[in-house]
Amino acid sequence: MCVKTITSFPESSPAIDGAVSLFNSNNGRLLLIADAKEITARRTATASFLATQLLAFKKWKNEQKENAILTILGCGVQGRAHLDVFTQLFKWNKVKKKKR
Numbered sequence: 522m523c524v525k526t527i528t529s530f531p532e533s534s535p536a537i538d539g540a541v542s543l544f545n546s547n548n549g550r551l552l553l554i555a556d557a558k559e560i561t562a563r564r565t566a567t568a569s570f571l572a573t574q575l576l577a578f579k580k581w582k583n584e585q586k587e588n589a590i591l592t593i594l595g596c597g598v599q600g601r602a603h604l605d606v607f608t609q610l611f612k613w614n615k616v617k618k619k620k621r
């Protein structure tokens with residue numbers, strides 16, 4: 522059994538914080554408490570990559586793949602996690618990062 526508790530304070534950075542608690546589903550014992558920021562960052566970036574792969578990459582012709590530009594808007598926790606996953610799993614012609 523797993524519970525994720527998240528706080529969201531958009532004016533604060535990082536905006537998201539929280540904890541993931543994992544319990545043994547046979548006896549209810551607490552097994553671990555993990556940082557929800559890290560898990561949420563990796564989960565969200567990986568889900569974005571899978572969605573992009575299904576909705577775009579699979580339909581692209583070779584020429585589109587060769588000219589692809591990755592643009593990341595906002596360079597916080599999610600921006601960095603998306604940059605990490607997207608550059609590890611796909612080859613980009615160019616990567617642009619935009620922050621304020």
Ligand SMILES: NC(=O)C1=CN([C@@H]2O[C@H](COP(=O)(O)OP(=O)(O)OC[C@H]3O[C@@H](n4cnc5c(N)ncnc54)[C@H](OP(=O)(O)O)[C@@H]3O)[C@@H](O)[C@H]2O)C=CC1
Pocket residue numbers: 529533534535536537561562565594595596597598599600619620621
């Ligand atoms: N769909 C999902 O499952 C999830 C969605 N989210 C959402 O993703 C968003 C980002 O979260 P997270 O990365 O954790 O937050 P962070 O606080 O780590 O990053 C937010 C970034 O946005 C930048 N930013 C804020 N305002 C502007 C602006 N006007 N122009 C350009 N950049 C700006 C900040 O810049 P600066 O460093 O200068 O302050 C900061 O780098 C939130 O809206 C959050 O709710 C988060 C987790 C999961």
Ligand SMILES: O=C([O-])C1=[NH+]CCC1
Pocket residue numbers: 527529537561
């Ligand atoms: O799925 C999630 O953990 C979140 N969505 C928006 C903020 C955190």
